[in-house]
Amino acid sequence: MRAGLLIGCVAAAGITVLVAAGAVLVVDSQRQQAHAAPVSCNAALGPTQPGQQNRGTNDAANLTEEQLGTVSLIISIGKERELSPRAWQVAIQAGMTESGLRNVHYGDRDSLGIFQMRPSMGWGSPEQVTDPAYAVNKFYDVLESIPDWEELRPGDAAQAVERSAFPDRYHRWEPMAVHLVETMGEVSDAAGCGTGLGAVLPPNEEAADAIEFALDERGDPYVWGATGPDSYDCSGLMLRAYEAAGITLPRVSRDQYKAGAMLPVEEAQPGDLVFWAYDSSDPTTIHHVAMYLGDGKIVEAQQSGVPVHTRDFSFDEAGLVPQAVRPGV
Known part of the structure; x- marks a missing residue:
């Protein structure tokens, strides 16, 4: 119409x-x-589609122990670095999009690990980028270097770090990521909207x-x-x-x-x-x-x-x- x-x-x-x-x-x-x-x-921190208010919860319910372990690592390192819950969410969305929150040892060309970091592009050695703690810290390092990243929609911030050929795909996991930040990260009202x-x-x-x-x-x-x-x-x-x-x-x-x-x-x-x-x-x-x-x-x-x-x-x-x-x- x-x-x-x-x-x-x-x-x-x-x-x-x-x-x-x-x-x-x-x-x-x-x-x-x-x-x-x-x-x-900023309601874009974790919107649900109208009529699908349980989407984030339902997506999170399908995660495996390995995936939840990656989320836990992202949140714990984020807390140690005193980064905002929004940073955790950006990392969760990026990791889910790139690898399904798994530490994979394969990918496009030489992409490896949770965030499909490429050693040939200066992300670190193959051993480093497949070390989950290194990968999460490296992701946060690059995120913090992006001017005004907190003003971006989380999926756009993830794209700014990853520089993907498919920039819009990170938005898919917003509802799930905000649910995980609130439940596993013990943050009430992660969207900030009350x-x-x-x-x-x-x-x-x-x-x-x-x-x-x-x-x-x-x-x-x-x-x-x-x-x-x-x-x-x-x-x-x-x-x-x-x-x-x-x-x-x-x-x-x-x-x-x-x-x-x-x-x-x-x-x-x-x-x-x-x-x-x-x-x-x-x-x-x-x-x-x-x-x-x-x-x-x-x-x-x-x-x-x-x-x-x-x-x-x-x-x-x-x-x-x-x-x-x-x-x-």
Whole structure:
């Protein structure tokens, strides 16, 4: 339905939205909290697909004693080096992707060990890279040398270390890795998002203004590439909605995904952005974005022939990206 849409829409956190008799009423009685200190998190540390909340647990349940021993080593060395749980997660995702968390003595060309390190590329001797403790420490050494690695999605940080020809494959193991960090590493809330994050991040005036703008545009036609004032595509509508609220957003949906604080999509609050992708685990395939209104409703510029509108929304929709985004936070 949304195939071919390469541009999306955006929103920010805000007010309460009530739905009655088909009409959306924006209630901003809490605007006095607008400028409270924001709290942010990175839900990409361990998202689960909507409707598949047990995926990480189920994947971890299939690990062998050898694999769990590798995880234990990664975590223990990470603790000894006083590295953050995010570093442990990056290493777990890399090890699972490269070797299935096994100390293998074979691989592509001269790749060896847990992380498929190549002696010919300066990772160490064959004996060293197949020594699990050496391999884990070497992985952490390179990870720490990457500028701002903690700001990257864990799978992207793993790719920065491994430099694989298949850069997106590390994302597959995010849910399992965060589960292992929390259980074996004894870390509560490894994703850093807490329980019910939406209630922790206060409504803000900008979100209220953005929602008001988007709702006022209902009935305007969808035109691919349009940014108003009389027609919009999905990201064009969000661009102008937040511009009206004093927040500048990138033009396209894939960039708007990076334009705020992330939180689990199930915790989205009015004004937050929700995204759809051809592969919901890969943000580079995002093709549509809408503004969440609360109470199971969104406002969007959906596709040709359909004007800007509000509609019912489910967190189990096919292609929904596991993270929502809160612009301006």
